[in-house]
Amino acid sequence: PVGRVDLVMYTSAAPIVLPALRRLRRDHPGIDIRLTEYESDQALDLLQDGGADLGVVYQYSLLPREFPGTLTVYPVGTEALLLSQPSQGADSRTLTRRRLRELSDASWIASPFRGDEEALLQRMCADAGFTPRIRHRVDTLELFEELVATGAGVGVVPRLSTSTRRGVAHAPLGELGGFRQVFLAGRTGGWAWRPIRVVASYLHQAAEDV
DSSP: OOEEEEEEEOGGGHHHHHHHHHHHHHHOTTEEEEEEEOOHHHHHHHHHHTSOSEEEEEEETTBOOOOOTTEEEEEEEEEEEEEEEESTTOOOSOOOHHHHHTTTTSEEEEOSSOHHHHHHHHHHHHHTTOOOEEEEEOOOHHHHHHHHHTTSOEEEEEGGGOOOOTTEEEEEOGGGTOEEEEEEEEEGGGGGSHHHHHHHHHHHHHHHHO
16 A cells, blocks of 8 residues: 555554554555654544544543544553652552542642643542642653652653653552553544555554553
């Protein structure tokens, strides 16, 4: 197949997208993939407006999206959510309400751009009986983990975003925070075009590998 496919993805989908792109360049050099990075809300708007052909998007299991009717979405996997915390004295077992309540006075870190992430944090903490004190709003993983490592805050991070870093420990949120569901989205009529189907199949395979 030959043709251009405009692909939009969220940042932490890189472990899915980049291996797929490497394999596509090797196996299907006639497919010209143009990549754009957006959060899922903006990605869905871009797909509807024709600014992208295919998107890797997500929703939180506890906060399901209402996908636009003009798009067709296919689930490709799930991603665990973790509590990122200073490693000193950290408990890396699955989070419980009692342990979450112990963080009621902690400084929390949230993204300035991902409203659904903050909504999940508010819901999770409300279920444990408190309102989180969001003291920091950052969007880069490096700064996020630096704040955690120095004891300046705690926060929620998807598994695909995590890295091994001195001073940082992670604990699964379990049922308190649910998980992130990953989807491929595209305009309903666009799925008939073979280059899009080929790119989607490689992304689906890459999602199974992570």
